[in-house]
Every structure is written in structure tokens, then in C-alpha cells.
Amino acid sequence: MTTLITPPDTAGARVLRGFGGFARARETGILIALVLVIAIATIKNPNFLFSNDGFRDLLLTPSILMLVAVGQAVVIITRSVDLSVGSTLGLTAYLTGRLFIDFPGIPIIVVFLAGIALGAFLGLINGALIAFAKVPALVITLGTLYAYRGINVLWTGSDRINASDVPKPFLALGTQTILFIPVLTIIAVVVLIAAGWYMRNLRGGRELYAIGSDPAAAHLYGLKVTQRVLVAFVVCGALAGLAGVLTTARYGTVNSQVGSGFELDAVAAAVIGGVAIFGGSGTVWGAAIGAYLLLTINRALPILGVEDFWQRAVVGVLIIGAIVLDRVLALRTARKLVEARDK
């Protein structure tokens, strides 16, 4: 009988292993890329990071995209996609303004809850259609993208919410900072931590990964696929609703086109952040870092002398690069696994 000599499982060894895992993680790569971009931009123009405005804007503007990207990541992990988040954001942004105009003196927290509730409801419609009718999410959310945007424009008419219609304390939320960190960013980070913890540690979250990896197997295993997918879409809608409320706080003026095209940026952020478009892998942390990377590149381009007209093209290259990288890595892992199995 041979005795296997295993290395002692000391705390130090565990830390090293964990560190190795961290270093190899996809998210770390993106974090490094983000730091690099900020460094290059700051070298070119110190105001980018070191002025009050610059630091605040750096953290503030991507917070809204981060919220939507986190919600999108949850949905993509279950092997779906939600293209209607932009329209949901627009609707809740307008609802926020309308509530302030029609009910003067309404407490801000009620407005927050109303926005989240509307977003959750719109997500519920999506989720119900997809989970119960078993129709591909792409098509349903394409249809609801049209429909929700149309309802938004219909409701808005040629009106628009002005910054003066919104109470000052609410607008101040958009630019206030606590210890140099903007309030909006704090809200977004709290949500991110909650979502990350749920996805990794709670059973519901891990089941989402299972459903995304192989829906048929998950169904046979006895997981409540319909329910989980429904919850995923409700969460995505609720986060988009929260983002809509924050958009009104940040920009103050809301018209019927707010949020147009946002869904593309959210999917891009998630994909760049390592969430596989076919579901089953990736983390919300990656999606959040992806959102920051995306918008920081956008803001760094003019400083580096590239006209900001090329932003869209950069986003496209990043998406394609990210999915090609994912594919190459997946092929390598599969090959390694096959080798290990055949050894």
C-alpha cells in the first residue's frame, strides 16, 4: 500500500492557493486593465484623477451602469438576456420625476421604493413570459423593449422633467459625497455586495449557475427552474428601476429618450467582465468592474486625443475581444480536462 504524501494544509498554503486563484481569475485581469487605463489617463492629465470633480465623476458616472450590469449579469448567467433594461430605466426615471411633480412633499424613500417596484413589475412581465411560455428571452425582451419605450413616450408626450421640478435634496444625492465617495456609488456598491454574496453563497444564487450551465440537467435534478428564472428577471428589472431613480437624481432632466441604447452597454459590461453569454459562469463582480472599465475608457479617450466619436467602436472591439478570449480559454480548459481524463 502506498501512502500519498500530501502537502500540509497549513493556513499559509491555503492563502497561497487562494491568491493563485485570485491572480488567475478573469476579474483580476479586468481590474488590472482598469487601473492601467486610469494610470495612463492621469499621467496625460492629472485632473482626471486628482481634481475633486475628476475623482467624483470617475466614481459617479459608471455607478448607474454598474447597477444595470449587475442585474444583466444575473440574467445572462441563467442563459437568458434582458434587452429591455434601457426602456425600464427610462420609465422609472420618468416615474420618479412625475411623482415629485404630482405629489409635492413626497418622501424620497417612497420614490425610491416606487421606482424599484415598477422596475420589478416590468421584469416580472418579462420573466413570466419567458419562464411560462418557454420562449427565447431574446425575442421577448426585444418586444418589451419596443413596448416599454413606446409606453414611456406615450406617457411623456412632448413633456420633459426639468431639474427645477425635482426637490433639491434629491438632486443633491446626485452629487453629494461622503468622505470623497459619491452617495450614488455607495448605493451601487452596497447593492453589488449584496448581489455578489447572494450569487456565491446562497442556494438560490448557485442554482442560477446550474440552470445556466445546463437547463435540462437542472430540470432533471429537480431544481425549480421556472421560479429561479422568474426571480432572476425580477431582480434585473428592480435594479434597472433603481438605476432609473438614480439617473433622475444625477441628471435632473428626464425626457422620453432616457436610457435608449443602455441595454447594449449593460450587456457589453457583463460580457467584458467575464460573464459567458451562454450562461453558467462569470460573477457580478466582473460585470461591475466591466461597467467601470467601459465608461472609464470612454472618458479617457478624449484625454488621450482620440475623438469620443470612436467610443462605440472601442466598445465593439472590447466585446468581441472578451468573447474570443473566453472561447480560447474554454477550449484550453476543455483540452486540459480531456488530457487529465485520458491520463
Added chain:
Amino acid sequence: MFNSITRRSGAIVALAVGLTLVASGCTAQAPEGSGSTGGGSDASGDANLAITFVPKNLGNAYFDTSDAGGKEAIDEFGGTYDEQAPAEGTPDGQVSFINTLTQQGVGGLAVSANDPTAICDAINEARDAGIKVVTFDSDTSPDCRDLYINQATSEGIAKIQVDLIAEQIGDKGQVAILSATANATNQNAWIELMEADIKENHPDIELVDTVYGDDDDQTSFDKTAALLQTYPDLKGIISPTTVGIAAAARYLQTSDYKGKVALTGLGTPNQMRDYVEDETVTAFALWNPADLGYLAAYATKALIEGEITGAEGDTFEAGKLGSYTVDADATVLLGDPYTFNAENIGDFDF
């Protein structure tokens, strides 16, 4: 596998679709006499006073005011008012609306153009159908409209903004322009004149950049932030668009640059009142957009009723504004621009 049955059924279906199309085309051609000559030539009685305003885009405070002025005029002389515009200030958006209005056979159009030539074909089709087309605020090329209602001379508008910014920054330093859409006729005319004025009369002022906010509030807001970050020595911003100046003022109000960077341009008193009162903005200029819309409506009415033809020297009555004469190039001038500042901003409500 493709036996005669499949081919036959395929042919039947194709025939059905074809018949539908031809049928609708045929029935469409039948009421040739009554419908298609369209527009303002209802010989029977009153001229067709259905006038539609087609501003650059919807959701713009400036156009809300001008179109309300137009509505007031139209109500006065008993016509029918409507307002149609795309949500974003693009030329092809306007083309679709102008096409629909041509189909509907309205009496007259008052258009603020997103591009000098792109909408010409659509306008000419409308004019061929007998609809009178008047441009206001932003012109097209002169051969594709009947009249142009100009709010003030372009030179006057450009000069007053340059003078204001020069005054506010001590006549030297870096300035930038935050414009609307890159194609808008009036914007480009004013920017050109501003550049010339700065070069000739203000040699110590340097125009570093022109950015486009697309008349969208969020875009203008973000572009202001980008300008301030990219040019740390910027002393002044000129924004010849009411959407742009309001968004820029809102950004400046909460930023470190408030008071250090001057902001002027064309803005509406209601939108700018807050910023003037807390000294983010010192002074800005405009004219009365309601009067502009009012005049445009009366001019369209005069064209529809045949009172004028747009030739130089024609005169027409414009309700409470009095009588106006047509200048060269079929242009009607409203008046001069007006400066708003802390002293007089409380006197206006638009």
C-alpha cells in the same frame, strides 16, 4: 419532392399577395380627382388653414414656447394647430413627419430644419402638393421653402454672445463652444460668424474646441464635464442652444469650476433663472420665441390665403406684432436679440 401540388399552392399564395398589393394600388388610384391634388387648393370655400409646426425635436423648452406662440396666432385667426417632430434632432426623422403631413394634406408647415439640404426633397414634394412651407429659427436652402422667418440677424446673434463672453472673462483666455447638433443650419452659421468675430476683434481669446450636445440634456451635461476636464485652463463656454446652456449651467453649479468658468449663450429666462440668481451665470441672450412662432403662423396664413407670394417687398399683417415686410431671399426679420441678466430676469415668463 416538389411536385405540382406544392408549386400550385405556392403560386396561389403568391398570386393572393400580389392581388392584394395591386388591389390597394388600384383602389388608391381611383379617387384621383378628389384626393390627391391635396393641400391648400380646396376651391370650394375657405383656404385650408391647418398649419403644423415641425420643430427640430420634441421635449425642447425653446420650441415649446415658439410653438405655443404659433398656436396662439392660429387660434386667433381660426385655423387648426398641430405639432409634429421626431424625438431626436435628426434630418431623416423630420423627413418622415413631413411625408406624413404631405399625405394628410395640411394647409401649411412651419419647419425648423435639422439640416439645410437633407429635408429639401420632402419639402418640395409637399410644396408640389400645394402645401405652403415656411421655415423659422433654422433655415433650409432658399430654393426649398416659401419664406424664412429669422429671429435676428446671424451677425447680431453671434456678436452679442462673443461680446458677453469677452466681457465676462476680461477679453482674454481660452473659450469653447457647446453646440447642438452638428448639422443644424443656424448653429453652423452662428459658429462661423463667432469664429470670425473672435479672430478679428478679440485676438487674446482662443477658441479651443467645439463640442456637440445634440440638443440632448444628458449628452450636453456629460460634454460639459468632459470639456472642463480636458481643458484645465478653460475660462469660458459659449452655448448657443437653450438645452446646452441649461445643462452646462447645471453641471457648473455643483462643480468646483462655478464662478471660475464663465458661461453664456442663448437661454430661456425660466430655465436660467436659478443659475443667474446664484451667480453661476452672469448674462445670456435670446429673443422671444413665442413671438417667432406667432409671426411664423401669420406668415404661413398669409401665404395660404394668397395675400403674399414671398417676393421681396410683400407686406402682411401679423396680429398683435403689427405689419411686416419681406426682405431679400424671402426672409422676414423679427427683431434684435435681447440680453438677460440678474436685473431683468424676473420680468419674463417663458
Added chain:
Amino acid sequence: MTESAITGAPTTVRTYKNYGRPLWRRLLISREAAVIGGLILVVIVANATVYRFGTPITLNYLLLDIMPILFIALPMTLIIVTGEIDLSVASTMGLSSVILGTLHEGGMPIELAGIIALIVGTLAGALNGFLVTVVGLPSLAVTIGTLALYRGLAVGLLGTKAVTEFTEFWTDLAKSKIGDTSIPSVTILFVILAIAFAILLHFTPFGRGIFAIGLNDEAARFSGIRVERTKFILFMLSGVISALAGIYYTLRFGTARGDNATGLELSVIAAVLLGGVSIFGGRGALHGVIAGVLLIGALGSALRLASITSDVINIITGVLLVLSVVSTSFLTWLHKKRTKPGGKKTVIPAAKG
């Protein structure tokens, strides 16, 4: 009836029908027929109720407006039937529009600029095809990436400017009519392309291969169909037709802008799915798709004339899209319930011994 020599029981000659259902049922109780019926209904109702719908100018504007969607719906149908999707079509339109504009503005004759724009469209489609077939990426992700990339290139090349000077001959041709009717002459080009695609899809082995790939691409591969090559060709076709639609769009509106036709891919997919093509692949026909595009176009035109704003039209399009896909699912569920074991019971008489 002859008697079998061995058992003495009577043997019958069994006949098999060519199809499971009679011709009239196959034709009329089908998804495509429903769409065609809907189209006829909308046209009749609109003619009767909407002021000035029946004028010749309406048909003219209607066809001019939906022509790009008609063009792109042809290759899109083929792509969706194979189970893939191409979301980058509108961005390819924008890119070809910008290429046409910048080259022409730079002095190139418009015909040459147009040909280069078509070549660029083909290359764009080839990139999509390469990433999907050779690298093996899912087409949804790839085309979302190329949607952003091509649109970004288009906007980057031109900024937010627009090129509006084009040779009058070509802009007039884009809007000209056939003789005295109100049908635009570009319809002729569309009809030629539609016939070509219909022959390709329904009457050639290549087309049968497309259906086979959509139903089960592993089985198709083992049957000898060159799956990768087929998909690559389809994406290239999509690219070149999108470029053609982009050139038409530019000439019709007389404007080349980076953001031309933003969001058009949604209209195309909505129309294709409405026309009876299954999103899962393997099923669909071109006449349904053409009827679907015409239906959405006619509906939009009638509502616009009735002064109903475009947002309501968008709501209706969105709801139609959702309904069309959910209804297929619903009908399948209904069908399964009716025919499942334990559903309708039929008594089979025992054979006479």
C-alpha cells in the same frame, strides 16, 4: 381483396397519402396564411376608416419606407432558419451609408463608392461568419459585438456630421416611380432579389440544407451538409444585402449619417418572427416574411396617417412580436394537451380473427 396463400386471411393493399392533411388545410391553416390574412384585413380596414389611406401617395411612401426592412428580411429569414441570428444588420447599413458618403464627398464617383460600400458590407458579414463558424462563438454575442463595432466605425468616420450632397440622378432614381403608377422603381430590384432568395431557400439543395441545419445541425453535419460553409455564406449575404439597403436608405433620404437606421434590426427581426419563422430554427417561408413586413408597414402607415403617434406604433409592434412568439408556444402546448396519452380516447376495434 386477395386471400393470402399462407393464412387465408384477406390482405389489403395499403395506400399512403402524400400529406397528413388536405391541401386546403395545409394552405389556410398555416402561420403564413394567418399573416397574409392579417395583412389583407389591415389594408381593407385602413382603406375604409383612415382618412386618405387610399391615396396613391400612401402606397408610394409605404413601400419607400419599408424597403430597407424588406431587403434585409430576406437574408435574415435564412439566418434565423438555421438557428443563428444577426443583430448587426442596421450597423452594417450605417457603415455602408457612411462609406458611400465620405468617399463621394472625397471626390469619388458615386457608382464606385457604392461598389466599395457593397464590398465593405460583404467583409463585415464575412467577419461575423468567421467568428461564428471558425472561432465557434454564439452568434448572439458576436453580432452584439459587431453591432457596436460597425456602428462605432460609422460614427467615428463621420462624427455627428452628415454628408448631404449626392448626384441627383441617383437620389431621384431611389425615389422614382414605375411609369404612371405609385409603386417605386426600387420594388423591381426587391422583387428580383425576393425571387432569387425564394428559389435559393425553397427549391435548391442549399436551401434544404438550411432547414436541416436549423432542425438539428449535428444530424445535418453527419448527412454531409457543409454546415460551416453554409452559415458563412449566409452571414456574407446578410452583410452585402444590408450594405445595399444602406445605400438605398442614403439615396432616399439624401443624408449619410453615422447613426442612420439605428434600431432597424429590431424591426427586421420583429417582422421575420411575425411572418412565421421559428426562432428555434428549422421552420419558415419567405412569403410569410414578406407579408409580415408589409403588415407592420401598413399598420404603421395607417396609424401615422390617423395621427396616432409613433410611440403607439412601437407599442403595437412590440406587443405583436411578443404575441407572435408566445402564440406559437401556446398553440404547441394546446396541441400537446389534445393529443397526449390520456387525451382524446379512440377505441381501436380488434381485428377480425
